[in-house]
Amino acid sequence: MGIDPWIMVALVANIAGYAVYLRALRRDLVEPNRASWLIWSIGTGVEAATYAAVNPRALQTIVLLVSALACILVMLGIWRRSAWASPSRSETACIVASLGALVLWLGFRDAFWAHMLVVAAVPVSFWPTWVAARADPQRERSPAWGLWTIGDLATLLVALGVAHGRSVGELAYPIVELASHAAVWGLVLWGTRRRSARALTATAIAERFRVGTNHLGKAVFANTAIREGARLFPFTGPRLRAARVPQQLLGNSDRYVQVTPDEYMGPSGRIDDLVNHSCDPNAGLRFADDGVWLVALRDIAAGEEVAWDYSTTLSESNWHMLCQCRAPECRRVIGNFAGLPPERQEWFRAKGVVAPYLRRRDDTTLPDASPSVAVGAGKASIGF
Structure with missing residues (x-):
């Protein structure tokens, strides 16, 4: 048979x-x-x-x-x-x-x-x-x-x-x-x-933004004028527990956004990985039902670099970054959200660009729930 x-x-x-x-x-x-x-x-x-x-x-x-x-x-x-x-x-x-x-x-x-x-x-x-x-x-x-x-x-x-x-x-x-x-x-x-x-939306994003360089390396610039409150593009990438985030990341590998006390969003390989930090940002991350979006905090002129404040998603107490954003308000050292002045915290909360787990005042004192890893709070590093 x-x-x-x-x-x-x-x-x-x-x-x-x-x-x-x-x-x-x-x-x-x-x-x-x-x-x-x-x-x-x-x-x-x-x-x-x-x-x-x-x-x-x-x-x-x-x-x-x-x-x-x-x-x-x-x-x-x-x-x-x-x-x-x-x-x-x-x-x-x-x-x-x-x-x-x-x-x-x-x-x-x-x-x-x-x-x-x-x-x-x-x-x-x-x-x-x-x-x-x-x-x-x-x-x-x-x-x-x-x-x-x-x-x-x-x-x-x-x-x-x-x-x-x-x-x-x-x-x-x-x-x-x-x-x-x-x-x-x-x-x-x-x-x-x-x-x-x-x-399919990548074409539209490419028309509105371009990847160029500044004094730090790669950066994202607006090709057209953008109105305050407009959505720029989504931040995407795999979700990882903090324990799974690779340690000792530097330069191009430093592409992680903290989204909960013990979870990070990893690199997507797209334009959202390249948005730099600024202590005087013109954009911020808004956590919505349909994803995480970079939104304009004020009108952005054509040719202006798009940047956001990494501290608005971060509770990792052992992470710090020397800042070279050159903004007049530069804090010199970037740390977690609790390290921001109270009035600055409230300003970001009012704008709706703070990670949900940091939105309440008492959430800024959460104990460190993730390991001491040398990773950035955002999806772009200060040097490449």
């Missing part, structure tokens, strides 16, 4: 998916969620070992063993590349629930309900990745999710072909796996489409 071609499709698609994902991980093109991959590593390992004991010569055993090994390699790669950070409450809940289901699965005498426990644990294990991909689809931008979805579809077709009157419960696992992988793939495609739509 020949091998079902759908089994071969499932095998090739799954192996190819892991190969693509591992390559992307080595090149830092993806930022996987550690909680999900920890669950998957343990879950696929237990599943592969159990299945191999019952069906040692089955082709599916090879697929499961390869998947388990690949999951473990991805997990080890993730943990090697990241600093330790405690899982969030939702991640902790997902880990406990998923691993608890696996323990019950191993101890259950009723095979059907043991199987259903694992089925229930699948969407729980995917939840941290869904949340991360929804917040920033670029974290999971990899063709691997499409390949895994195709592999799951082939597996489901195989299961349907041999079902012959079996209960729907036996098809639950491949159905849920297919839906879970497809959901991540959909989020990635949705994020790519949004990015393409944003790219």
Whole structure:
């Protein structure tokens, strides 16, 4: 009897998916969620070992063993590349629930309900990745999710072909796996489409602004006159926990904006990375429902450099930058928002260009919740 071609499709698609994902991980093109991959590593390992004991010569055993090994390699790669950070409450809940289901699965005498426990644990294990991909689809931008979805579809077709009157419960696992992988793939495609739509506005941004040089290096200048209150362009980039921000960054690498006490926005590779600091800024960052926008704090003349005050997003107490903005009001040393004079803090608050977690007066005394990293508060450095 020949091998079902759908089994071969499932095998090739799954192996190819892991190969693509591992390559992307080595090149830092993806930022996987550690909680999900920890669950998957343990879950696929237990599943592969159990299945191999019952069906040692089955082709599916090879697929499961390869998947388990690949999951473990991805997990080890993730943990090697990241600093330790405690899982969030939702991640902790997902880990406990998923691993608890696996323990019950191993101890259950009723095979059907043991199987259903694992089925229930699948969407729980995917939840941290869904949340991360929804917040920033670029974290999971990899063709691997499409390949895994195709592999799951082939597996489901195989299961349907041999079902012959079996209960729907036996098809639950491949159905849920297919839906879970497809959901991540959909989020990635949705994020790519949004990015393409944003790219359409790049022409308009290029018409209004240009990248030039000043006494510090690269800078952004207005090509046309801009009215006070106008949106200039969005600040974008991956969201990173403070513990994941690379340390000892200088020059071109110093492209991070603090957005919460323990979260930063990383470099986008676009014009927003190049906006310099000024102690007398003509622009500021406004955190809105549709993103983070640089807005004009006053009328900006054609040919004028666009700049904002880095301190308006910063609570990191151990970060300082020698300032060379040459404004008459230059503070010489740039630090966190709490270091600004009270009247200056209130002026920025009135303009609506203070990070949300710093908007209340008592928020300026937040304890330092991030590590002592030599990174800039903004997405441009004083020297290049």
